[in-house]
Amino acid sequence: MDSDNSDNYDQEFWELVEEEFMDDSDEEQHLQNECQFGSSSRPKRRTTVDRDREEVHNRLFNDYFSENPVCTDVQFRKRFRMHRHVFLRIVDALGNHDEYFQMRVDATGKMGLSPLQKCTSSIRMLAYGSLADIVDEYVRIGESTSIECLERFVKGVNVVFGAEYLRKPNNTDIEHILQMGESRGFPSMLVSIDYMHWEWKNCPVAWKGQFCRGDHGKPTMMLEVVASQDLWIWHAFFGIAGSNNDINVLNQSNVFNDILEGCAANMQYTINRTLDNMGYYLADGIYPEWATFVKTILMLKG
Template structure:
C-alpha cells in the first residue's frame, strides 16, 4: 500500500512540475515575443562620430599632394615607404577596381572619405604595423572603416597587380635586378664561378 501511495505522490509531483514548467515556458515565450515586437518597431540608433573628414582630406592633400606640399618628396618616401608617383598609381588603380575605395556620398548626403585618406590609412598600417585606430587622428578615418579598407586593398592588389608583381621572377627580372645592384655598387655573384661554398 505504501508503494501505491508513493507512486501516486510521485505521479502527482511530476504532473505538477510538468504543468508548472509548461506554464513558465508559455509565459517566457510570450515575453520573448513582446520584446521582439517592441524592439523591431523602434529604429536602432547608430552613434556616429563627426571626425571632420573634409578637414582630414584637405590637411592630407596640402601636406603631401598639392602643387606646393608641406613635406618634400624625401619625407613622403620616408613616411609612406614608396615614391609619391607609385602611391598615386596604386590609389588610382585600386579606386578604378573597387568603388569602395572611391569617394562616395554617405547616407546623410555628405561626401565620404577620399581615396587618399583610405589608402593613406592602409599604407600607414602596413608600413608601420600601426593598429587601425591609430590613423584616426591624422587621416580622420574610423577603426572599422580602416579594417574594411585594408581587406579590400589586399584583395584589390592581388587582382590588379598580381599578374605583374606577385609572381616568381623570370631570367629577365633577375638580370635587371642584378644590373640595378651593380650600378649601385653592390657586387654581382659573391662566389666565383666553379667554386662551391665550403662550410
C-alpha cells in the same frame, strides 16, 4: 511558548523569506536589464561622430599631394614607406578596379571618405604595424572602417599588381639583375639569400616551445627571403613550427623548385674559370655546399 504563537512565528518567518527572495530576484532582473539596455529598458541609440571628412581630406591633400605640399618628398618617403608617385599609382589603380576606392556621396548627400584617406589609412597600418583606431587621430577614420579599408586594399593590390610583381623574374628581369650584380662587383650573381628571425609577439603560450630559441629568448618565426638590389622581394617563406635555423627552413622551402624541375631561366656565365648555366645565390657559411650557392671568402692579409 504555546503552539499557536509558534505557528504564527513560523508563518511570519516564511513570509519574510519569500518576500526577501522575491525582492532579490526582482533586483537581479533589474540589474540584468541595466547591463543589457542601460539605466532604462530601452536600448541606447548609437552615437554618431562627426569626423568632418571633407576638411580632413583637404588637410591631407595640402600636406602631401598638392602642387606645393607642406611635407617634403623625404618626409613623404619616410612616412608612407614609398615615393609619392608610387602611392598615387596605387590609388589610381585601385580606383579603377574597385568602386570602393572612388569618391562617392553617402545617403545624407555628403561626400564620403576620399580614396586618399582610405589608402593612407591602409598604408599607415601596414607601414607602422599600428592599431586600426590609431589612424583616426589624423585621417579621421573609425576603427571598423579602417579594418574594412585594409582588407579591400590588400585584396585589390594583390589582384591588380600580382601578375606583374608577385612572381619570380623572367629572362628579361634576370638579365637586368645580372647587370646590377656585375656593377656592384658580383658578376653573374642572381640575388642574395638569407634568413631572419621575425618576433611573434602574440604567440600562444602552448606553442612557444616550437618557436623559441635560447639565443633569442622570445618566440620568433624564421623568414627566408630572396631579394635583389632594387628591393624586389620575389621570394618570402615563413618556416613552420620547429624551424629554428636556416637549414630547417631551406629544406621546407620551394625556392629551388624551378631548378629541380628543370624550368629555371637559361643563362651562361663563367666563374672560377668554369662555364656554368645555373644562376648562383650569394650566401653565408651556414648554407650547404650546393652548386647554386656561392659563399663569401675572407681575404687574409699577410
